[in-house]
Amino acid sequence: QKEVEQNSGPLSVPEGAIASLNCTYSDRVSQSFFWYRQYSGKSPELIMSIYSNGDKEDGRFTAQLNKASQYVSLLIRDSQPSDSATYLCAVGGLGAGSYQLTFGKGTKLSVIP
Amino acid sequence: DAGVIQSPRHEVTEMGQEVTLRCKPISGHNSLFWYRQTMMRGLELLIYFNNNVPIDDSGMPEDRFSAKMPNASFSTLKIQPSEPRDSAVYFCASSGTVRNTIYFGEGSWLTVV
Numbered sequence: 001q002k003e004v005e006q007n008s009g010p011l012s013v014p015e016g017a018i019a020s021l022n023c024t025y026s027d028r029v030s031q032s033f034f035w036y037r038q039y040s041g042k043s044p045e046l047i048m049s050i051y052s053n054g055d056k057e058d059g060r061f062t063a064q065l066n067k068a069s070q071y072v073s074l075l076i077r078d079s080q081p082s083d084s085a086t087y088l089c090a091v092g093g094l095g096a097g098s099y100q101l102t103f104g105k106g107t108k109l110s111v112i113p
Numbered sequence: 114d115a116g117v118i119q120s121p122r123h124e125v126t127e128m129g130q131e132v133t134l135r136c137k138p139i140s141g142h143n144s145l146f147w148y149r150q151t152m153m154r155g156l157e158l159l160i161y162f163n164n165n166v167p168i169d170d171s172g173m174p175e176d177r178f179s180a181k182m183p184n185a186s187f188s189t190l191k192i193q194p195s196e197p198r199d200s201a202v203y204f205c206a207s208s209g210t211v212r213n214t215i216y217f218g219e220g221s222w223l224t225v226v
Contacts, residue, residue: 034214043204043217044156088156090215100169101215105155 002027004091006104014112019076021107023089026070033065035074036088038106044088048074079111115139117218119205125224131193134221136205137186144208146215147180147190151201159203162188195225 003026013019021035032051036044050056050063050072062075072091076083086106093100118137126132138145147159160170162182170180177196182188192199206217 043220046214046216049214100158100161103156 002030002091002102004089004102004104006087006089006107008105009108010110011107012110012112013079015079015081017079019079019083019109019111021074021076021087021089021109023072023074023091023104024070025072025089025091025102027091027102028067028070030067030070030091030093032092032101033063033072034090034092034101035061035063035072036090036103038086038088040085076109079109081111081113084109084111117205117207117216119203119218119221121221122219123222123224125226126195128196128225129194130225131191132195132199132223132225134190134203134205134223136188136190136218138188138205138207139209139216140186142207142209142216143185145182145188146206146208147188148204148206148217149201150204150220156204159190192223195223197225200224 005024035048037047038044048061048063050065053065053067056063060077064073086108088106089104090101120135143164145162148156149159150156159172160180161168165182178192180190202220202222204217204220206215208215
């Protein structure tokens with residue numbers, strides 16, 4: 001049974017601070033990793049994908065992957081109240097037949113003005 | 114470009130009634146997914162279609178659930194008979210050729226009373 005674990009939170013950070021969201025996964029052969037943002041009452045929205053060890057930056061977001069430790073994280077710099085949402089970590093394989101993403105239950109982030 | 118389109122957005126029905134949820138994937142995407150989201154279990158994959166063919170329905174909870182994809186632009190998820198424990202948000206999602214990137218529809222909020 002593939003598992004993706006996230007701290008459910010809520011994680012509260014002041015506006016302008018760095019928010020750090022963490023995720024661990026159980027399947028060592030996982031090859032693709034995603035962070036989705038889900039506002040209350042809305043659908044998940046892809047914000048970052050990462051496939052190789054190391055960091056990947058996109059604007060205020062940085063995804064970090066460590067396959068040896070089976071750990072993926074998302075850093076949000078200069079957090080804004082509009083970043084308040086639930087962040088879902090998703091883990092999958094790569095290539096044909098590796099369609100299935102396993103989602104964590106999400107971490108609820110609250111950015112305090 | 115239009116995203117994944119789902120209907121109905123909200124459905125309230127009585128126990129024992131048939132429920133049909135509909136989905137139009139993003140044009141050109143060859144993979145379609147039905148997910149269910151609850152507070153307790155998070156996002157769960159129910160069934161996956163590739164090129165209109167069901168590939169994996171191991172997530173379908175029981176025989177009361179069925180899904181079809183008669184063509185590349187339409188899919189249905191049917192629950193018959195519905196039960197209160199089926200109350201959840203049902204998301205349809207589709208994926209093209211970008212590595213496992215899945216795009217979600219707005220969801221169908223189902224309440225069975």
